[in-house]
Amino acid sequence: MRSFVLREGRLTAAQARAFETLWPRFGLGWAPDRPLDLPALFGNDQPVVLEIGFGNGEALLHMAARYPERNYLGLEVHRPGIGHLLLALESAGLNNVRLLREDACALLARGLAPASLAGVCLFFPDPWPKKRHHKRRIVQPGFIDDLARVLVGGGFFHAATDWAPYADWMLEHLRAASDRFENLSTSGDFVPRPPDRPQTRFERRGERLGQPARDLLFRRRQGR
Ligand SMILES: C[S@@+](CC[C@H](N)C(=O)[O-])C[C@H]1O[C@@H](n2cnc3c(N)ncnc32)[C@H](O)[C@@H]1O
Structure with missing residues (x-):
């Protein structure tokens, strides 16, 4: 079960050249x-x-x-x-x-x-809004177990989504792993957008349409 559908899309000439000359680096x-x-x-x-899933890399670059x-x-x-x-x-x-x-x-x-x-x-993962597609959402109990394994104690997991039901889904799954993950939200749910994550044009548009992004920030507990 994959969390993405591979739509190849066309590479611009510059992008194709980048694969040849910059991918090795x-x-x-x-x-x-x-x-x-x-x-x-x-x-x-x-x-x-x-x-995970950097899209065109705006946040990663920042x-x-x-x-x-x-x-x-x-x-x-x-x-x-x-x-x-x-x-x-x-x-x-x-x-x-x-x-x-x-x-x-x-x-x-x-x-x-x-x-x-x-x-x-994990910023703006594919939301898979239909119920029959929820199994394709990347955040699942097994994903959270893997996260807990690869993160160092004290390490962070930062997610954001503008699909409110997916924000609730992530929160619910992370709460179920509260033995390993501590929510850094003072209200026990979401946090204000940390400055690490740049706000995109797409996100500002969502905000205008009444679909604000929600950020989740969790810390891997030590030694469990
Ligand atoms: C909705 S886009 C968001 C892109 C970017 N993070 C942003 O905020 O603009 C989700 C991205 O996640 C990628 N993706 C989904 N599942 C993935 C997976 N299992 N491994 C790697 N990338 C994945 C998709 O290819 C897509 O580019």
């Missing part, structure tokens, strides 16, 4: 079922934050520029979005980002060592 390969050696891949042992003392691993399956981000990474001259074109569920389950990540971001 920013892109990673993964031999299935073998955990990535993150310090070796980044060439240092800075803390690593993963963004975070990587804001926190040069962290490494960012971006996962996306949609090639035009990856091409877009490759070009942006080169113009910004950032070197703390690596990208993988993989299904995040497979990578979380088998490609990351325990306690290897300082944080995981």
Whole structure:
């Protein structure tokens, strides 16, 4: 069961060139079922934050520029979005980002060592609004178990969505894992948008239409 439908979309000429010339610099390969050696891949042992489904990479670019003392691993399956981000990474001259074109569920389950990540971001995941599609939502009990395994104690999980029923769904699933995840919301539900996450045009439009984004911020508890 996949959380995405692969619509190939067309690469612009610049994006196609970026795959040829920039993928070797920013892109990673993964031999299935073998955990990535993150310090070796980044060439240092800075803390690593993963963004799942970065789209065209707007948030990833912003975070990587804001926190040069962290490494960012971006996962996306949609090639035009990856091409877009490759070009942006080169113009910004950032070197703390690596990208993988993989299904995040497979990578979380088998490609990351325990306690290897300082944080995981999931911004505007596909909402799968119809009830019969809820099983395709990426946030599921198994996903949360994998998150708990790969996050270091004290590490964070930051999610955002403008689909209110999905925000409630995530909250409910994370509350069910409260032995491992602590909600950092003072009201016990959502948090104001942290400055790490840039507000997009798409999101401002949603706000005008009365569909505000909701942010969830949880901390991995120590040692459970
Ligand atoms: C609605 S878009 C949001 C993109 C971006 N985060 C943003 O805020 O604009 C969701 C993205 O998640 C990606 N995605 C969904 N499931 C995924 C998975 N299992 N692994 C990697 N990427 C995934 C999709 O390809 C899509 O680009």
